[in-house]
Amino acid sequence: MKAIYILWLRQIKRYLRSRSRIVGSLAQPLLFLISLGYGFGPVFQKAGQGNYLEFLAPGIIGMSIIFMSVFSGVDIVWDRQFGFLKETLVAPVSRINIMIGRTLGGATVASVSRRWERPSARSSMICKASN
């Protein structure tokens, strides 16, 4: 159990320490939201389909969660390159627990970084409404 916790904690710490990753993970979906949202919004509304941003936001959130999850998969490859994977592989911990710990860590990072996106999606909707 403790092994799972420490593997999870490591993922979180790594994420919080890499500013470029935080910025990257926020910028890309925001870009989609703004460019697509404002670009196609009026067309969508003219066609009588309601608020395009409301329609778009869940999809983008889902998509970026998938992106983040893929990144945490790629992380394993990085660990292999920098040798850290060996440290976990020779520890007296079952492979299953290593996998669970990493997966939970990756999942937490993916969903937490999305939590920050939702308010921004909402505020852009409010801007839209006030227009």
Add this chain to the structure above:
Amino acid sequence: MDSIIKVENLIKRFDDLLAVDDISFEVKPGEIFAFLGPNGAGKSTTIKMLITLLKPTSGKMTLNGYDPTKDSNEVRRSIGIIFQDPSLDDELTAWENMEFHGVLYGIPKKIRRERIDQLLQFVELTERRNDLVKEFSGGMKRRLEIARGLLHHPKIIFLDEPTLGLDPQTRNHMWSYIKELNKNEGTTVFFTTHYMEEADRVAQKIAIIDHGKIVAIGTSAELKGRTQTDSLEDAFLALTGKTLRDESSSATDQMRMRHQVWRRQK
């Protein structure tokens, strides 16, 4: 006295390459054992099998009374490993790397914290404990790695070319610590190196492997006597020949290479 490491007729075959060809040896508890050989002789493969990272094709191994292929967790608990290339997490601090290791090995919190403090002090990294490892020099990383490998008080410690790229000061310091540990705690030390004078000075017993076979085993004096040479380096050359060896790069090496190229382009 029973051997702490016992290897009998160990064979490892990769497709058509016979990496380890029917080797047998024993290491006594508390012994400092050097495992020497030219590049690609089968040293790393043997170590990988002993530390449960690779399954042998056939043969029998016993470490501290356990079989690495069956009781891998028991074996892992009894060994500490210092790898050839760094295996620290660059994004964590020195202390966090130690803590991570301690938790993985299930050391209770109080003992863990005490030992981390002691070991960091020993490798003279106490002042840098809260710095990220990526800011460390090569020697500091190595020292931290040694401290980490000793954290769970292993019965056997494996060192795969531990002094590669270290200056003589750090090297001396490291060996004096390992010798001290060997004397006080009775830790068995199993190491590989390319520095013959190091093996000569430190090891109580030396095995030389070439082309997957053990060509000689004994004390340094015995090896020199057998080949009628003055230095271990000459004995080594007499036993393994003078031809240069090429080692094919592993997938990891190739990946590192690509990474470097990629970084340079950026």
